[in-house]
Amino acid sequence: MRPKAVIIGPPGSGKSTIGTALAERLGVPLRDTDADVERAAGKPIGEIFIDEGEDRFRELERAAVAAALAEHEGVVALGGGAVLAAETQELLAGHAVVYLRVGLSEAIKRVGLASARPLLVLNPRSQMRKLLEERLPIYERLGTVHVDTDGREPADIVAEVAKALEGAR
Numbered sequence: 001m002r003p004k005a006v007i008i009g010p011p012g013s014g015k016s017t018i019g020t021a022l023a024e025r026l027g028v029p030l031r032d033t034d035a036d037v038e039r040a041a042g043k044p045i046g047e048i049f050i051d052e053g054e055d056r057f058r059e060l061e062r063a064a065v066a067a068a069l070a071e072h073e074g075v076v077a078l079g080g081g082a083v084l085a086a087e088t089q090e091l092l093a094g095h096a097v098v099y100l101r102v103g104l105s106e107a108i109k110r111v112g113l114a115s116a117r118p119l120l121v122l123n124p125r126s127q128m129r130k131l132l133e134e135r136l137p138i139y140e141r142l143g144t145v146h147v148d149t150d151g152r153e154p155a156d157i158v159a160e161v162a163k164a165l166e167g168a169r
């Protein structure tokens with residue numbers, strides 16, 4: 001068994017939000033790998049970065065993603081940087097991978113409203129720009145379904161994702 005969909009994209013693209021709504025629509029559970037990492041470490045992501053460093057976070061993240069892809073039958077939402085790992089890129093082959101696109105300005109606006117993301121605490125705009133430059137080609141390559149999110153309501157995005165998944169089956 002495999003997940004019905006795996007959601008990737010930059011921070012603020014709406015992976016957790018759209019993942020939750022998509023899972024509800026499909027009547028399946030959501031697994032958010034950031035939450036799995038926090039549970040495994042027994043602390044929030046911000047504290048993992050501070051206490052143990054980003055490398056340790058990425059190690060926990062690789063393990064959380066591998067477990068979710070192997071055993072979760074619902075929707076999986078990844079953290080934005082999970083796709084940087086070669087191991088994860090390989091594991092995603094053959095899955096229904098939904099890439100949520102978001103522009104720089106809208107991503108910045110959205111993460112400003114959400115809880116702290118350690119990579120974006122200092123100079124969020126230039127950090128986000130750098131991160132997008134590095135990762136966009138990876139998201140584009142791995143996504144089997146690409147969906148624009150700028151200026152769109154979550155319900156509208158979820159409807160498009162569900163339809164695309166239906167068509168891809």
Ligand SMILES: Nc1ncnc2c1ncn2[C@@H]1O[C@H](COP(=O)(O)OP(=O)(O)O)[C@@H](O)[C@H]1O
Nearest residue numbers: 011012013014015016017110113114152153154
């Ligand atoms: N389509 C959208 N339009 C407006 N705000 C959104 C949209 N999708 C997500 N958000 C908001 O943006 C913030 C980040 O969303 P989140 O789902 O946590 O993104 P991610 O998991 O990709 O980092 C949240 O406050 C969420 O409510």
Ligand SMILES: O=C(O)C1=C[C@@H](OP(=O)(O)O)[C@@H](O)[C@H](O)C1
Nearest residue numbers: 010011012034079080081117118
């Ligand atoms: O882009 C990243 O490297 C990260 C994104 C975060 O998840 P979201 O993309 O859900 O914000 C979280 O995994 C961590 O702060 C690192």
Ligand SMILES: [Mg+2]
Nearest residue numbers: 015016034079
């Ligand atoms: Mg998220």
